[in-house]
Amino acid sequence: MKHSLLRFGSDTELARAAASDWIEAINQRVAAGRRFSVGLSGGRIPLALFREAVVQSTRKSVPWQAVDFFWVDERCVPTTDDQSNFKFAEELLLKPLQIPAHNIFRLRGEIPQADAVTLANSQLRENVPAGVGGLPEVDLVLLGMGEDGHSASLFPGAGPEVVDCTEPFLAVQSSPKPPPERITMSYAQIAAAKDAWVLIAGPGKEAALADVLSDSPTLPLGRMIQSRRATRVLLA
Numbered sequence: 473m474k475h476s477l478l479r480f481g482s483d484t485e486l487a488r489a490a491a492s493d494w495i496e497a498i499n500q501r502v503a504a505g506r507r508f509s510v511g512l513s514g515g516r517i518p519l520a521l522f523r524e525a526v527v528q529s530t531r532k533s534v535p536w537q538a539v540d541f542f543w544v545d546e547r548c549v550p551t552t553d554d555q556s557n558f559k560f561a562e563e564l565l566l567k568p569l570q571i572p573a574h575n576i577f578r579l580r581g582e583i584p585q586a587d588a589v590t591l592a593n594s595q596l597r598e599n600v601p602a603g604v605g606g607l608p609e610v611d612l613v614l615l616g617m618g619e620d621g622h623s624a625s626l627f628p629g630a631g632p633e634v635v636d637c638t639e640p641f642l643a644v645q646s647s648p649k650p651p652p653e654r655i656t657m658s659y660a661q662i663a664a665a666k667d668a669w670v671l672i673a674g675p676g677k678e679a680a681l682a683d684v685l686s687d688s689p690t691l692p693l694g695r696m697i698q699s700r701r702a703t704r705v706l707l708a
C-alpha cells in the first residue's frame with residue numbers, strides 16, 4: 473500500500489490533527505539539529521490548517537524560526553489578489569507566527585512565468601539539500617486534491633512536457649481551474665519530497681478519490697501517490 477488513509481468527521485478535526493502532526497514533525501527535526509522545509513498549497517483546507525497551527529503555537533513552543541516555507545503551487549497574480557496562495561498564507565500563518573522574511577521563499581506570481589520558474593528552481597536548489605534522485609528533498613509537501621483529481625497545479629490530460637518535467641518547478645498556461653496561468657512543483661519534485669500529506673475536504677471528490685487511491689489510477693494525484701514510497705491522505 474503506497475498510501476495511508478485517515479478519516480475525520482469535519483474539516484476542523486482534519487486541520488487540528490494535521491497541524492498537530494506538522495508541529496510534531498518540526499519539533500523532531502529541529503531537535504535533531506536540522507531545519508525543516510515545507511511546501512504549502514492553495515485551496516480551502518490549508519486555510520483551516522494555518523489557523524490551527526497558529527492556535528496550537530500559542531499553547532506550546534514551536535521552533536518556527538527553523539522552518540523554511542516554499543509553495544507547491546501559485547497562481548500568476550499579484551500578492552494583493554484574492555487568488556494568490558501566498559496572500560492567505562501570509563495573512564493566516566506567516567504574519568501571526570512572525571516568520572522571518574529570510575525563511576519565506578514564495579513563488580513569484582506577479583512576474584513573467586519563465587522568470588518565476590527559473591527563480592523558484594534556483595531558490596529551492598540553493599536552500600534544500602538534494603535527495604536520492606538529485607532533486608531537493610523537501611521535508612513535507614502539503615497537497616490538496618480538486619474534484620477532477622488534480623493536485624498542486626498538475627491537471628488531468630497534461631502533455632509530456634508537464635508530466636515528464638525533471639526540474640523542480642514548471643509553468644502551467646491553461647489550468648482548467650482559474651486562474652489559467654500558474655507555477656507548480658513538478659511530479660518529479662513531489663516524488664522527491666520526504667513526506668507528502670494530502671488534505672482532502674469538500675464535496676464532489678468521491679469519484680476522483682476512488683481513482684487516485686486505486687492500484688491503477690488515471691488522475692494526477694494517483695500518479696503522485698504511485699511515484700512515492702508513502703503518502704498520507706487525510707480525508708474529511
Ligand code: 6PG
Nearest residue numbers: 513514515516616617618623624
Ligand atoms: C491551488 C491548489 C490546488 C488545491 C486543490 C484543492 O492553488 O489551486 O494548490 O491543487 O489544493 O484544488 O482545493 P480545495 O481544497 O479548495 O478543493
